[in-house]
Amino acid sequence: MIRAADGAVRADGAVRADGAVRNNCLVRDGDAAKSPVKSAAKSAVKDAARDLRGIGQAAQELGVSVRALRYYQEVGLLTPSGRTLGGNRLYADSDLARVRRIRELQTLLGFNLDEIRTILAYEDRLAQVRQEYHAASDDADRIRLLTEGTSAYRRLRVEIDEKISRLVAFRDEIDERIERADRLAKGVADSSQ
Known part of the structure; x- marks a missing residue:
């Protein structure tokens, strides 16, 4: 930890002379000493910077x-x-x-970057819906959020089903090529005897 002349401290060692806060990583020592709340905030900032x-x-x-x-x-x-x-x-x-x-x-499931972007957008929205649901104060909001979440899951399911259909079609094409190669190999073996 490095301390600047004005008391600015940065957990990762970088110090800005003006003591400005950026990305919740910079705190001022003097501020933290003034109150237990600020001291706890300083500790939290240091923990966040460490993570x-x-x-x-x-x-x-x-x-x-x-x-x-x-x-x-x-x-x-x-x-x-x-x-x-x-x-x-x-x-x-x-x-x-x-x-x-x-x-x-990408690697295990074979999605391209555009498909991944779509899936992540659904997942991000679903996470947001979950947070809003837990913060909702009335049943009407909860029902609306549940409906939105269910709809997003259904759209995501359609994306996955389309990918599965394409993979099954590709697998079937490979199976046909294997069968064709096996028939050709058998034909060549039979004709050479």
Whole structure:
């Protein structure tokens, strides 16, 4: 931790001379000493800064390249949780979970980036609906949110069903090629005897 002349402290070592707060990473020592609430806030800021990691560390933890993380941001799939005072990207655990989800959809399930963008948009909206549902104060709002959530799940299900149909058609095409190759091989073997 480094302290600037004006008392500004940054948990990751970067200090801005004016003591300005940016990305909830910069606190002033003097402010925290004035009240227990500010002291708790200072502790929370330090904890939050500790939970963030730079792009290199995030890439290493995820087993992806730094370029991949930048690309996911460029195409709108990922937004870093913050930036250092120098402008470097900072990633929280939730950002890493999102990249893992992107990789799962891409490599294991075979979705392209446009399909992933659509799926993530549904998942983001559903998470927002869940939060709004828990904050709703009356039954009419809860019913509206449940209806919206159910509708979003149905649309997501249609996207997945379409992908499954395309995969089944591709598998059937491969099966036909295997059968054709087997018949040709049998024909060649029979004619050479």
